[in-house]
Amino acid sequence: MAEPITTVEDLRQLARRRVPRAFFEYADRGAYDEVTLRDNRAAFEAIRLRQRVMVDVDRRSLATTLTGQAASLPLAIAPTGLTGLQHGAGEILGARAAASAGIPFCLSTMSICSIEQVRAASPDPFWFQVYVMRDRGFARELIQRAGAAQCPVLMLTADLTVQGQRHREIKNGLSVPPKLTLHNLLDIASKPRWAWACCARRAVRSATCTAALGATA
Ligand SMILES: Cc1cc2nc3c(=O)[nH]c(=O)nc-3n(C[C@H](O)[C@H](O)[C@H](O)COP(=O)(O)O)c2cc1C
Numbered sequence: 001m002a003e004p005i006t007t008v009e010d011l012r013q014l015a016r017r018r019v020p021r022a023f024f025e026y027a028d029r030g031a032y033d034e035v036t037l038r039d040n041r042a043a044f045e046a047i048r049l050r051q052r053v054m055v056d057v058d059r060r061s062l063a064t065t066l067t068g069q070a071a072s073l074p075l076a077i078a079p080t081g082l083t084g085l086q087h088g089a090g091e092i093l094g095a096r097a098a099a100s101a102g103i104p105f106c107l108s109t110m111s112i113c114s115i116e117q118v119r120a121a122s123p124d125p126f127w128f129q130v131y132v133m134r135d136r137g138f139a140r141e142l143i144q145r146a147g148a149a150q151c152p153v154l155m156l157t158a159d160l161t162v163q164g165q166r167h168r169e170i171k172n173g174l175s176v177p178p179k180l181t182l183h184n185l186l187d188i189a190s191k192p193r194w195a196w197a198c199c200a201r202r203a204v205r206s207a208t209c210t211a212a213l214g215a216t217a
Pocket of ligand 1: 026040078109110157
C-alpha cells in the first residue's frame with residue numbers, strides 16, 4: 001500500500017509518477033540555468049519559525065487579511081499558467097482546495113478552464129491575473145469577464161514581455177502552441193490515469209488560453 005502523503009515533496013513525487021514528463025517538468029523546472037529556482041528554494045529553506053515559550057498558546061491563529069479579504073493563513077495560491085495540464089480539472093481543483101483551506105486562489109489568464117467554469121465549480125470568488133497584452137480589447141474583455149465572475153482582485157503581471165528560455169521545454173518538445181509529436185504521444189500514453197482525467201474534463205475546455213496566446217503575440 002502506498003505511504004500517506006505528508007510533505008510537499010511527497011506531492012511532487014506523486015505528480016512525477018502521474019503527470020506526463022513534459023508537463024511535470026514545465027511546473028517543476030525553471031528557466032535558463034535555473035539559478036533563480038535554486039535561490040528561491042534556498043530562500044524558503046532559510047526561513048525559521050521564531051520560537052516563543054511561556055506565552056499564552058490557548059488561542060493561536062494565523063488568520064490575517066489579504067487585499068482586504070479574510071484569509072486563514074498569510075498565503076495565497078499564485079497564478080500558475082496551464083494548471084489544467086497537471087490534471088484535467090487543475091484550475092477548478094486548485095480553486096476548491098484554496099476555498100477549503102480559507103486562502104485566496106488566483107486564476108491565471110493562461111488557464112485551461114475558463115473564468116466562468118472555475119467560478120461555477122468553486123464556492124468562493126477568486127482573484128484573476130491578467131497580462132499586459134498587445135490586444136487591449138481582449139485584455140478588456142477578460143477584465144470584464146473577471147468582474148462578471150465577481151473576482152475581487154485583479155493581479156497585473158508585468159514581467160512577461162520576453163519569454164524566458166526554458167531548456168526542459170525545448171528538450172521535451174513542449175511548444176506554444178502545442179504540437180503533437182511521437183515523443184509527446186508516448187509520454188502521454190505512459191500516464192493513462194492523467195489521460196483519463198483529461199478526457200473526462202473535455203467538456204470544460206475553453207478557448208481563453210489559446211486566445212490569450214494570440215493576444216500577447
Ligand atoms: C509553472 C509556473 C507557471 C506560472 N504561471 C504564471 C502565470 O500564468 N501568470 C503569472 O502571473 N505568474 C505565473 N507564474 C509565477 C507565479 O505566479 C509566482 O509569481 C512565481 O512562481 C513566484 O512565486 P513565489 O514568490 O511565491 O516563489 C508561474 C510560475 C510557475 C512556476
